[in-house]
Amino acid sequence: MDLSERQLQILQAIINDYVENAEPVGSRSIAKKYDLGVSPATIRNEMSDLEEMGYLTHPHTSAGRVPSDKAYRLYVNNLMKKKNLSAREKRLINERLSASRDEFDATIRHAAELLSEITHLASFAMTPATNEEKISFIRLLPVDDRTLILMIVGESGNITNSTLRLKVPYTQDALDLLSKNMTVNYKGRTLDDVLKSHIIEDVGSDIEALAALRGNVMPSFIRTLEDMLNVNLYMEGMTNIFNLPEYSSIDRARDFMELFARKDWFTRKMLERADGVVVTIGDENDAMKDCSLITATYHVDGKLVGKIGVIGPTRMKYGEVTSIMEFLTNNLSESFRLTSGNDDDDSKRK
Amino acid sequence: MDLSERQLQILQAIINDYVENAEPVGSRSIAKKYDLGVSPATIRNEMSDLEEMGYLTHPHTSAGRVPSDKAYRLYVNNLMKKKNLSAREKRLINERLSASRDEFDATIRHAAELLSEITHLASFAMTPATNEEKISFIRLLPVDDRTLILMIVGESGNITNSTLRLKVPYTQDALDLLSKNMTVNYKGRTLDDVLKSHIIEDVGSDIEALAALRGNVMPSFIRTLEDMLNVNLYMEGMTNIFNLPEYSSIDRARDFMELFARKDWFTRKMLERADGVVVTIGDENDAMKDCSLITATYHVDGKLVGKIGVIGPTRMKYGEVTSIMEFLTNNLSESFRLTSGNDDDDSKRK
């Protein structure tokens, strides 16, 4: 059962108005503001129909109408118009992102900052998931006679290291041998692959001293790999939501803040989301009802995929926000294209 | 002008009551609850005197009294009694901290979590400032013919690295030479020393190829050193404050949250504070009036000093919180004593 042209116009008008003012919108006010050529009474009739179809709600008998999640969904799918960013906004984004271009994590964080500044909402950015990152080499470096550094380097330049303190001293020879041994065994394999498979156990070691050292290093190796898999999450502008009327009650605000105190949970949730620009509205989010979430993905060197996102009330300028995010992620992906690595220092990937 | 014994008793009673109930306390109620052997009228007189001296305030004529910052200061300095932790609390702390004992940053974060769980306040923990950390060695590792990894290792096992992408290819020889060269030059110097002095400029390089490579590497070296100096800040339980009556208004809550959104500012402020257990109350904090702050320091290997802290309203159980923090920091310092490093994997210092 499709909506008539006029119903769509009215619905759009209500959404626009409500997104702007956060107050239930009545028939009179949209008759006045938007020139639809019909009287309030007609609009009332249409609104009544729209309500029956589930696009509008009624806080109470004598209040105006409020768009439902379903209405926003319709809006996002069909009605929404992309907004062209102003030159000023584009310049702002370009400047701010290029300022920290050579520090990977800093750039990601700045993207989140920018996003919350421009949208006045809460935002986040995550470094890429590195499941598919391949191991380039593994190095063991001596510190003192019982301490050594384990270093895993990924093909994209991603590095993770940890300091190990052994129970027994090691020899330089054993260290070098094990370094090479491990590199040969794991080079070119993805982190996921190495962690999930039983490769780790399988590799035999023929030499006695090496086997002992290996036994000591292996648990740390696994832990370091896991650490390497962790994405970094940056959240910005969380306090912006305090300015929104929907969070003017302490309880609402608390609920919101508590959601994001669980960083690990949140990270997992966000990793599950599909690539590209994804909008989920209200009930479509299993937790976080009465929030909307917009996420988008950027690429590093065309392969690794990171996410940025915006969180706010369902009443949100979907058109604007998605446009901004599209521009921003394109910009990021461009920055992180390997060939464009102009300079002498590229990254500091976590 | 000293306070009489009875005035102290009354003041203490008022503080106890107010800390508990967060409501102005009247003469009648303390006459009833605390057996001071005097009538409400007498207490009223004393309260009047205490107010004149600045220890109490009056929200309005017919309300009870509220302790002033000055009163809390007196309380903390003279009246406060240390609380002995219950066996349960001690066990909890021991268990939780030892669970992640071999991962430095995780332990720090858990300490903050614990602190906010036990106190029901907001808390933070910082990794040690590494200004005085000495450089152990510097290593340059090849990735591909234009990419290399710069790695700085501190004497305490602290590692920082960054990935460099050069404009021109390098040779393995030049790399090795520069590694050695830099290690020789900076070994044993503190990070601060290296960064602040002009040592970096001073070191001449006699060989042509080396000089070129060096020129490319140096800016990254400085940036990496700076990165190494950064302390990590973990904040926990920020949402706890929503449960306190003093933050029941959105504005107050927002102000509070915004303070801690500025992590860099906050970190700097906290680093300025003296070592040991430090309590600052209300106005004593330049920003964050009407908050109290308690910080304490823990030691790593007896040298490096990190901080943990609790932030809450001035109405706070000072005795309890300081006791908990004392126990916690002792425990942490004990964990981080080098000799107690029992096992094969010690750290992952940032």
Added chain:
DNA sequence: ATTAGCACTCTTGTTAAGTGAGTGCTAACA
């Protein structure tokens, strides 16, 4: 020096009335 008594103050909670925005329905109209 202490205390009982009492007037006074100020907050909080409740009730009642008034206001205004907005709906829903009906009847008239094109």
Added chain:
DNA sequence: TGTTAGCACTCACTTAACAAGAGTGCTAAT
């Protein structure tokens, strides 16, 4: 048949008035 004007009705919100309660400050008696 779709549109519109008119009107009664609903409900949240505001304001004022009032009562209750907690607490002080002062005075006079002990």
